[in-house]
Amino acid sequence: MNRAQKIATAVSVLVVAGIVALAAPPVVAATSWAAERFAPATTPVATPVTETEDLPADLPDGYVSVGNGTFIPAGGPGDCTASAWIHVGGMSASLAGELVDQGPRDLAAGTVGLDDKGNxxxxxxxxxxxxxAISDRFCIANPLSIALLNHTRTIQPGQVLLLRPDPDVPxxxxxxxVDAPSGFQQIPYQQAIYAMGVAADADDVDAMRAIWADGLSDMxxxxxxxxxxxxxxxxxxLDVLRQMFS
Structure with missing residues (x-):
């Protein structure tokens, strides 16, 4: 996602748990509610790595690109034939690849919500x-991103998790x-973000505005x-606000 002013940084190479990432912060965009203010976004798509790409010298064979300079092993978790990847960072979130429901199972027996296109x-x-288990069910290669995307440390029964973020919404x-200084007080910030999510789920925009005005904006x-x-x-x-905070 890319706003009129891009967030650009130096690039570094990371190798973590078999995942090779050429890491640069995502860029941000928002359309629909503020289409004139923001530039169109491009959603990353999982594509095979080719010899023509500028890859890290130590990248193993058999990797695929999931966008944003990130490369993961080909195939997918469990019975999946390909992986989806949830990109979260900066002020943006997006999905690379496709979510495929492998069916209810132990530790992942919940229900799926579809859009009008069946996604x-x-x-x-x-x-x-x-x-x-949820990530295995839906062929998501980075399971820790599910909780992060949904602004929580732990998931709870009855919680509705977003799995397909809109790349055109911050x-x-x-x-x-973003750009928080060293020593930033995370606990008050996270409490405010959690409160914003609760208010968004309750369709209470006035409560969200009050939380923002009462101190969150200053953080x-x-x-x-x-x-x-x-x-x-x-x-x-509310559709925008739920992705932003819920």
């Missing part, structure tokens, strides 16, 4: 569910704002990000 969008947590970081460093959130609250589009 998997949400998942309602059943008692005993675990993120790793996403507010859960742990701390953000980048004035552009403050403006993005303030505009969303002014418009009051």
């Amino acid at each position: 998997i969008v949400t998942y309602t947590v059943a008692p005993g569910d675990a993120p790793y 996403w507010v970081p859960f742990f701390n704002p 953000f460093i980048n004035p552009e990000h403050v403006n993005v959130i303030a505009e969303a609250l002014d418009v009051g589009d």
Whole structure:
């Protein structure tokens, strides 16, 4: 996702748990409610790595690109033939690849929510569910991103998890704002983000505006990000606000 002003940084190479990432922060965009303010976004798509790509020298054979400079082993978890990848970072979230429902199973017995095109969008947590089993059910290669995307440390029965973020809608970081300084107080920030999510789920935009005005807005460093959130609250589009905070 890319706003009019891109967030650009230096690039570094990471190799973690078999995942090779050429890491650069995602860029941000928002359309629909603020289409004139933001540039169109491009959703990453999982594609095979080719010899013509500029790859890290030590990248093993048999990897695929999932966009944003990230490369993962080909295939997928469990019985999946390919992997989806949830990109979360900066002020953006997007899905690379496709979610495929492998069917209910132990630790992933909840129900699926579809959009009007039949795409998997949400998942309602059943008692005993675990993120790793949920990720295996839907062929998601980075299970820890499920909780992060949904602004939580743990998942709860009855919770509706977003699995397919809209790449044209901003996403507010859960742990701390972008560019937070060293020593930033995470606990008050996360409590406010959690409260915003509860209010969004209750369709209470006025409560969200009150939380924002009562101190959450002061925790953000980048004035552009403050403006993005303030505009969303002014418009009051709950679909947007739920992705941003819920």
